[in-house]
Amino acid sequence: MNTPTGPAVPGSPGGPPDGSAAPGEPLLSVRGLKVHFPIRKGVLLQRVTGYVRAVDGVDLDVGRGMTYGLVGESGCGKSTLGKAVLRLVEPTAGTVRFNGVDVAGQSREGMRRLRRHMQMVFQDPLASLDPRQSVESVLSEPLRAHGFAGDRSRRVRELLDLVGLPAGAAARYPHEFSGGQRQRVGIARAIALNPELIIADEPVSALDVSIQAQIVNLLEDLQDQLGLTYVVVAHDLAVVRHVSDVIGVMYLGALVEEASSDELYAQPLHPYTIALMSAIPIPDPEVEERRRRILLTGDLPSPVDVPPGCRFHTRCPFRQPTRCADESPDLREMRPGRKVACHWAEEIAAGAIRAAASAHDPTATEVGTPSS
Amino acid sequence: MSLSQAETVAVAPEETGGSLGRDAWRRLRRNPVAIAGALLVTLFVVVALLAPWLAPYPPDKPVGQVTPVSIPGPSAEHWFGLDDLGRDEFTRVLWGARWSLVIGVVSLLLGMAGGLLLGLLAGAFGGWVDGVVMRVVDMMLSVPGLLFAIGVAAMLGSGLDAVMIAIAVVNMPIFARLLRGQMLAQRRSDYVLAATSVGVRRRRIVLGHILPNSLTPVIVQGTLTLATAIVDAAGLAFLGLSSNDPSIPEWGRMLADTQRYLSSAPLLAVFPGLAIVIAALGFTLLGESLREALDPKYRR
Numbered sequence: 233m234n235t236p237t238g239p240a241v242p243g244s245p246g247g248p249p250d251g252s253a254a255p256g257e258p259l260l261s262v263r264g265l266k267v268h269f270p271i272r273k274g275v276l277l278q279r280v281t282g283y284v285r286a287v288d289g290v291d292l293d294v295g296r297g298m299t300y301g302l303v304g305e306s307g308c309g310k311s312t313l314g315k316a317v318l319r320l321v322e323p324t325a326g327t328v329r330f331n332g333v334d335v336a337g338q339s340r341e342g343m344r345r346l347r348r349h350m351q352m353v354f355q356d357p358l359a360s361l362d363p364r365q366s367v368e369s370v371l372s373e374p375l376r377a378h379g380f381a382g383d384r385s386r387r388v389r390e391l392l393d394l395v396g397l398p399a400g401a402a403a404r405y406p407h408e409f410s411g412g413q414r415q416r417v418g419i420a421r422a423i424a425l426n427p428e429l430i431i432a433d434e435p436v437s438a439l440d441v442s443i444q445a446q447i448v449n450l451l452e453d454l455q456d457q458l459g460l461t462y463v464v465v466a467h468d469l470a471v472v473r474h475v476s477d478v479i480g481v482m483y484l485g486a487l488v489e490e491a492s493s494d495e496l497y498a499q500p501l502h503p504y505t506i507a508l509m510s511a512i513p514i515p516d517p518e519v520e521e522r523r524r525r526i527l528l529t530g531d532l533p534s535p536v537d538v539p540p541g542c543r544f545h546t547r548c549p550f551r552q553p554t555r556c557a558d559e560s561p562d563l564r565e566m567r568p569g570r571k572v573a574c575h576w577a578e579e580i581a582a583g584a585i586r587a588a589a590s591a592h593d594p595t596a597t598e599v600g601t602p603s604s
Numbered sequence: 605m606s607l608s609q610a611e612t613v614a615v616a617p618e619e620t621g622g623s624l625g626r627d628a629w630r631r632l633r634r635n636p637v638a639i640a641g642a643l644l645v646t647l648f649v650v651v652a653l654l655a656p657w658l659a660p661y662p663p664d665k666p667v668g669q670v671t672p673v674s675i676p677g678p679s680a681e682h683w684f685g686l687d688d689l690g691r692d693e694f695t696r697v698l699w700g701a702r703w704s705l706v707i708g709v710v711s712l713l714l715g716m717a718g719g720l721l722l723g724l725l726a727g728a729f730g731g732w733v734d735g736v737v738m739r740v741v742d743m744m745l746s747v748p749g750l751l752f753a754i755g756v757a758a759m760l761g762s763g764l765d766a767v768m769i770a771i772a773v774v775n776m777p778i779f780a781r782l783l784r785g786q787m788l789a790q791r792r793s794d795y796v797l798a799a800t801s802v803g804v805r806r807r808r809i810v811l812g813h814i815l816p817n818s819l820t821p822v823i824v825q826g827t828l829t830l831a832t833a834i835v836d837a838a839g840l841a842f843l844g845l846s847s848n849d850p851s852i853p854e855w856g857r858m859l860a861d862t863q864r865y866l867s868s869a870p871l872l873a874v875f876p877g878l879a880i881v882i883a884a885l886g887f888t889l890l891g892e893s894l895r896e897a898l899d900p901k902y903r904r
């Protein structure tokens with residue numbers, strides 16, 4: 233495998249945008265991020281009748297070289313969160329700091345330059361490629377846009393090699409590839425400018441199961457070779473489990489739990505995570521024998537009408553008569569490295585509060601399987 | 605080297621490769637409907653271009669004797685017979701193609717240019733520009749097409765120019781809305797977000813990605829609009845809103861002029877009617893198969 237030669241772009245390749253990050257500060261730091269999409273009604277005078285609260289107050293930190301796994305059901309706002317970090321959608325509130333730089337304070341041109349260091353891999357590989365563009369053109373576009381001084385077609389071949397595509401792919405068009413190959417092209421584009429951070433938005437969910445592992449392996453290899461920092465989005469825990477250092481569990485636009493991958497698996501604390509986890513088969517037969525599958529009742533609420541109080545209380549099998557329906561739990565540090573947004577997390581962890589009997593109803597809907 | 609040796613790129617054979625355009629062309633060539641449409645369109649265009657050389661008689665001079673009660677039908681010298689003024693009907697149908705083509709193309713180009721400009725403004729800028737343009741477009745679209753054209757033509761005082769402008773005005777909002785809708789849809793698409801995030805500048809994104817990907821339906825709509833423009837032009841002429849120079853052989857006008865003789869010479873209405881149908885059908889078939897060939901959904 234070639235070692236990547238950094239593109240001779242003005243400024244140090246992959247280096248910090250302006251080096252203003254304090255030592256020890258995470259590469260990416262998100263505080264109170266909200267993205268609310270207005271719902272407009274009326275033909276002549278468009279009135280705003282409500283908001284889709286796609287992202288509704290998210291805090292997270294991603295350390296350099298780390299992989300942050302973001303998990304949640306379809307429609308909970310994962311893609312919107314990713315796009316808001318890159319300011320591909322405009323956040324409604326909150327701050328995003330990348331390498332110590334406030335992303336919201338950037339001009340259009342400043343943003344354009346800053347995005348060189350943060351890239352995205354998209355959920356639908358075909359939709360992420362212009363049908364009229366050959367792979368050569370897709371991959372040389374970022375180089376041209378940032379004034380790459382070297383031999384562009386050599387760099388394109390280098391990128392193809394990095395993602396495991398033959399040089400001949402350069403002359404081909406997106407519709408001529410399989411899903412997995414298209415996603416490789418998308419990944420090649422994302423690494424073209426030697427970024428530091430890559431947000432991989434469900435990079436494998438549109439692909440055949442047989443190909444998913446190859447793409448995940450490719451992402452891991454590239455991380456080792458290029459020293460990348462990842463935010464990997466997925467709608468089920470199985471995909472992010474092995475690649476993530478830290479996992480954040482998202483529900484209706486907000487994080488409900490965050491922990492290191494190992495700890496989250498050893499002991500999920502939030503009722504939503506507990507339910508998600510109970511849907512994953514455990515290889516240890518003894519454990520599998522003893523544990524009970526917890527199924528969630530009721531439908532996923534719409535992000536237009538987020539339930540008051542705890543946003544999970546309409547479906548929570550551990551719901552208590554006090555606090556749950558009227559007091560919104562913050563994402564708090566319950567113990568070092570364990571953050572959870574539940575009033576009763578301690579009692580649930582200690583076994584003092586048990587899941588309601590109806591949670592074991594076999595007719596209830598199961599989480600963890602995409603609803604669509 | 606843990607990468608994907610398993611998933612080697614099974615690059616498609618040469619025959620199925622290539623750009624969007626080449627791919628569409630290949631499928632177009634294999635579609636019998638497209639070929640039928642193309643044949644009809646070719647027939648129409650060739651006749652229109654070569655009418656002066658193909659026509660056996662002058663289009664505006666009587667070449668035989670007619671009275672209102674005896675209008676000679678088809679014969680060896682006059683394949684379609686004579687019209688009410690003793691002119692050769694076959695010659696006039698051939699020349700009519702010429703007028704139809706001119707009116708159709710001119711009004712299409714005018715309408716498309718105006719519409720695309722409005723759509724481009726709305727689609728590229730969005731915001732209040734979009735709001736204003738689209739309100740106007742919605743208002744124009746709320747009036748039924750032919751009625752609108754009649755109104756405009758009548759306002760302009762009839763004549764060939766009036767007909768062409770009227771048809772152009774009617775088509776303008778259709779193109780504006782089409783292009784604007786396409787551009788807005790493309791603007792939100794993932795590949796535009798991807799281009800933005802790798803640093804492609806906005807102007808290049810609009811002109812290099814959004815616009816070319818929005819034009820396919822415009823080409824299709826243009827072909828289909830030629831069909832309706834020809835029919836509308838005939839309709840306006842039939843209603844007497846076109847040029848009142850009787851020497852101009854125009855299909856709609858020929859229909860109108862001969863309706864008094866429907867009982868004695870019914871074929872005089874059939875020939876120009878058939879000509880209108882053939883021309884309109886050709887462009888419609890071609891447009892529909894273009895739509896199919898260019899639609900990415902029909903690709904593998």
Ligand SMILES: Nc1ncnc2c1ncn2[C@@H]1O[C@H](COP(=O)(O)OP(=O)(O)OP(=O)(O)O)[C@@H](O)[C@H]1O
Pocket residue numbers: 269284285286304305306307308309310311312313355467535
């Ligand atoms: N541009 C937009 N305008 C209005 N609503 C939007 C927009 N984009 C997303 N939404 C809504 O915001 C919510 C979150 O969408 P998002 O795509 O971020 O979810 P997701 O977690 O990525 O889901 P999936 O797993 O299906 O990709 C959804 O209800 C969606 O309908």
Ligand code: SF4
Pocket residue numbers: 502503504542543544545546548549550551552555556561573574575576577
């Ligand atoms: S706060 Fe109450 S409703 Fe919310 S997760 Fe905890 S127990 Fe369930």
Ligand SMILES: [Mg+2]
Pocket residue numbers: 310311312355433434
């Ligand atoms: Mg998504």
